[in-house]
Amino acid sequence: MPVQTNRPGRRLRAVLAAAATLTTAGALIAALPAGAADGHHAGSGHHAGKGRYQDVQLLSFNDFHGNLEPPAGSSGQVTEDQADGTTKKIDAGGVEYLASSLRTARKGHPYSVTAAAGDLIGASPLLSGLFHDEPTVEAMNKLDLDVTSVGNHEFDEGAAELARMQNGGCHAKDGCFEDGRTFEGADYPYLAANVTDEKTGKPILKPYWVWKHNGVKIGFIGVTLEGTPNIVSADGVKGLKFHDEIETVNKYAKILDKQGVKSIVTLIHEGGVPASQSYNYDCDSPGAGSGVSGPIVDIAKGITPKVDALVTGHTHNAYACTIPDPAGHPRMVTSASSFGRLYTDTTLTYDRRTEDIVRTSVKSANHVVTRTQDKAADMTALIGRWNKLAAPVANQSVGHISADILGRGAGTPEEPLGDLIADAQLAHAKSLDPKTSLALMNPGGVRADLVHKATGSEGDGVVTYGEAFTVQPFSNTVNLADLTGAQVIEALQQQVSGGNEASPKILQPSAGLTYTLDMTKSGAARVVVDSIRLNGAAIDPAATYRVAMNSFLAGGGDGFAALGAGKNPLVGADDLKALNDYLTANSSAANPIAPPKADRITIIK
Numbered sequence: 001m002p003v004q005t006n007r008p009g010r011r012l013r014a015v016l017a018a019a020a021t022l023t024t025a026g027a028l029i030a031a032l033p034a035g036a037a038d039g040h041h042a043g044s045g046h047h048a049g050k051g052r053y054q055d056v057q058l059l060s061f062n063d064f065h066g067n068l069e070p071p072a073g074s075s076g077q078v079t080e081d082q083a084d085g086t087t088k089k090i091d092a093g094g095v096e097y098l099a100s101s102l103r104t105a106r107k108g109h110p111y112s113v114t115a116a117a118g119d120l121i122g123a124s125p126l127l128s129g130l131f132h133d134e135p136t137v138e139a140m141n142k143l144d145l146d147v148t149s150v151g152n153h154e155f156d157e158g159a160a161e162l163a164r165m166q167n168g169g170c171h172a173k174d175g176c177f178e179d180g181r182t183f184e185g186a187d188y189p190y191l192a193a194n195v196t197d198e199k200t201g202k203p204i205l206k207p208y209w210v211w212k213h214n215g216v217k218i219g220f221i222g223v224t225l226e227g228t229p230n231i232v233s234a235d236g237v238k239g240l241k242f243h244d245e246i247e248t249v250n251k252y253a254k255i256l257d258k259q260g261v262k263s264i265v266t267l268i269h270e271g272g273v274p275a276s277q278s279y280n281y282d283c284d285s286p287g288a289g290s291g292v293s294g295p296i297v298d299i300a301k302g303i304t305p306k307v308d309a310l311v312t313g314h315t316h317n318a319y320a321c322t323i324p325d326p327a328g329h330p331r332m333v334t335s336a337s338s339f340g341r342l343y344t345d346t347t348l349t350y351d352r353r354t355e356d357i358v359r360t361s362v363k364s365a366n367h368v369v370t371r372t373q374d375k376a377a378d379m380t381a382l383i384g385r386w387n388k389l390a391a392p393v394a395n396q397s398v399g400h401i402s403a404d405i406l407g408r409g410a411g412t413p414e415e416p417l418g419d420l421i422a423d424a425q426l427a428h429a430k431s432l433d434p435k436t437s438l439a440l441m442n443p444g445g446v447r448a449d450l451v452h453k454a455t456g457s458e459g460d461g462v463v464t465y466g467e468a469f470t471v472q473p474f475s476n477t478v479n480l481a482d483l484t485g486a487q488v489i490e491a492l493q494q495q496v497s498g499g500n501e502a503s504p505k506i507l508q509p510s511a512g513l514t515y516t517l518d519m520t521k522s523g524a525a526r527v528v529v530d531s532i533r534l535n536g537a538a539i540d541p542a543a544t545y546r547v548a549m550n551s552f553l554a555g556g557g558d559g560f561a562a563l564g565a566g567k568n569p570l571v572g573a574d575d576l577k578a579l580n581d582y583l584t585a586n587s588s589a590a591n592p593i594a595p596p597k598a599d600r601i602t603i604i605k
Contacts, residue, residue: 052353054216057109058265058346059102062117062313063338065153065447066124066136068383070094070371071339072467073449074409078318078341078368081278092341092369096383099143099376101369105345113211114144117313117335118151118224118269121165123447126394126469127386132157132171134183135386141187142378147209149222149267150192151313155236156474159204166190166205177389191222191267194248196241204240208252210261216350218357219261221252221307224269225295225314230499231444234555245270246302253306262356263348264307271315271335272296279318279342279366291321292333294503300333301326308357309346309364310334318342320364332362342366394466399583400592401461404453407446407471413517413603417471418446418508419596424582425478425575426510429548432572433480438534439510439548440491442558445575446508447471461592463583472576476550481566486541489532490562493524499559507560509600510548516602531602550575 070076070093077089106112120140121133128136140148154162160172168185170176176183193207208221223245229237249266256264272294274283283291296312300323303310307325309332316338322330336342349361387394407417418441426439448470454460455467483491492515496504501523516531532539539545549563551571556564572578587593 050215050352052351053358054111054350054352055109056216056218056348056350057106057112058309058311058344058348059105059112059114060116060267060311060334060344060346061098061336061340061342062269062311063119063151063316064116064121064136064140064340065119065338066121066128066133067093067339068095068127068135068139068379068386069125070097071125071341071448072453072455072470073404073451074406075339075448076341078337079278080368081276081280087278090368091371093339094369094371095139095143095340096375096379097369097371097373098340098343099139099379100373101343101367102143103376104373105343105367111213111216111350113218114146115220115265115267115311116140116145116148117267117311118149118222119153119313119338120148120151122151122153122156123473125448125473126466127383127390129469129473130390130393131177131386132161132174133165134177135382137165137183137186139379139382141184142382143376145188146211147188147220147222147267148190149269150190150195150205150224151269152224152228152232154190154224155228155232155240158236158238159240162190162205191220192224193221193252194223194226194243194245195228196243198239198241207248208256210256215352217261217355218263218265218348218350219253219256220265220267221249221256222267223248227499230559231557233552233557245299249307250302250304253304257306260355262306262354263350265348266303266307266310268296268299268310269313270295270299271312271317272319272333273315274317274319274321277317279337279368281319283319283321292319292323296333297323300331305329305331307331308359309348309362311344313338318366320344320346320366329359331359332364334364334366336366341369343369390466394464394469395458396465397458397462398465398468398580399463400587400589401450401452401463402592402594405450405593405595407449409449410598412598413443413504413506414598414601415443415446415508416595416598417450418443419511419598419600420582420593421446421472421575421579422508422510423596424579425548425550427582427585428478428572428578429480429546432570433546436480436546436548438488438513438545440553440563441508441550442553442560443506443508444558445472445474445476445550445552447473459589461589465580468576468580468583472579474550474552474575476552476575478548478572478575478578479551479554480546480548480570480572481554481563482544482568483547483563483566484541485539485543485545487562487565488539488545488547489527489529489541491560492532493527494560494562496526497524505558505560506601511600514600514602516604518604520604548572
């Protein structure tokens with residue numbers, strides 16, 4: 001899902017000071033290695049005969065977000081439709097199983113290419129995020145990823161850090177994490193066709209890449225959503241321009257065509273919402289309509305017919321649907337959920353005579369990365385190596401809960417964990433300024449659930465630093481600002497209007513703030529202004545309120561311009577520290593925190 005922001009080195013330096021010896025490194029290399037436009041990992045196995053038609057296996061996934069270990073709770077499950085009309089939940093994900101799934105899928109397919117659609121890193125659990133996502137890039141190298149587009153989260157730490165992810169070297173501030181070992185960077189190219197340097201006007205990374213094997217060649221164009229600056233911190237996109245997805249893809253499709261590359265796949269970090277949350281839902285079945293809605297539909301309809309398939313992401317949904325191209329011909333558009341829980345297997349039939357894909361023969365399906373299969377031993381070793389480095393920090397107890405406190409897994413506009421985080425930020429803000437009245441938390445910043453069930457050696461209900469980090473991985477600060485009552489009302493209206501009208505972003509309110517959302521209306525009218533209360537009293541448009549929020553919202557992120565207009569700012573501590581301090585101060589093994597009721601917003605549907 002769309003979320004922000006950079007993860008400054010201050011957190012890492014603070015928590016690892018006693019756990020590792022950091023070394024320095026040389027400057028980052030800005031350009032891709034020579035030859036990066038040539039194919040690699042061209043597949044394994046025997047060479048097939050060269051008839052006119054050749055099936056090429058395209059394996060793809062998206063939005064991995066550094067989930068090396070199996071995600072916990074609902075974040076580690078997928079929904080499957082059953083033959084009798086019921087559904088069931090299946091535990092899925094974890095790079096040990098993803099690697100095994102992909103390696104098994106490749107068997108018997110000498111023409112196989114593996115691609116991703118962005119957000120492989122960023123907003124990551126502690127095991128990857130603590131080390132600036134070096135562990136995830138190493139894992140992607142080991143599972144033979146061929147190519148990926150950038151996503152918005154690839155910009156969490158800025159363009160220079162993204163260049164380091166590509167080219168390697170030690171972190172600019174935190175150095176290297178292991179004695180005698182230097183981060184080597186990604187073996188696969190990151191594609192960023194629609195992201196240019198403001199000064200030069202040139203793409204910051206390669207715009208496209210061509211996979212070649214035994215006379216077969218397929219071009220890949222990679223783009224992220226044009227709206228990336230709206231969902232990433234200003235520092236992360238400083239000096240960059242993000243361009244229209246359709247115009248960019250059509251431009252480079254024409255260039256590839258002139259180079260004789262007739263078969264083209266677009267990797268685009270933008271997506272849609274399927275009519276069903278089951279990964280195996282047939283969205284092209286009779287009566288299913290288009291099967292998917294959202295931004296990707298209009299984008300797919302505008303992308304040139306020269307492109308044969310679209311691998312998408314960003315919305316964390318699962319679908320394998322056809323959407324008509326500008327000529328009205330069906331074209332495959334896929335997404336494999338998130339966190340490595342699924343992978344997509346697409347068959348592209350390549351015509352050696354025309355050098356193009358036979359569009360009518362394209363088949364695609366999502367498959368579960370089950371946890372009943374054997375683990376990939378090399379991934380187990382990788383996880384063990386990095387866990388050893390992270391253990392002194394990750395296993396610290398920070399609090400206790402009496403049951404699961406759902407964030408992402410709530411599936412509702414107001415999330416119990418979102419309310420808890422808002423309460424924690426309000427408590428921290430009051431310690432800095434007792435006049436603070438309320439706190440607001442952006443929903444996209446709540447990255448996971450807090451799960452009651454024990455993991456590893458901890459007891460049931462124990463919340464570790466590592467678990468809290470997974471929920472709040474961005475290293476935002478808790479900021480205070482003065483807002484008028486009118487600005488508070490405007491901010492609440494911006495949840496469901498402007499750029500957020502089609503996909504509302506419901507702010508998570510701290511205790512004491514209540515109001516009604518009437519979703520039968522449209523735009524700003526959905527917020528019932530007369531219902532807004534703070535500690536039982538109506539919001540006074542002319543009064544001034546001290547409001548706490550994270551630094552992303554304080555910068556107007558997620559379309560909340562009203563929150564970015566505050567006066568008398570004060571910067572507090574790291575948002576993770578605020579959450580951990582709140583858990584520690586308000587819970588114990590004997591008196592754990594219960595899940596908030598999530599009853600602060602009344603929703604009329």
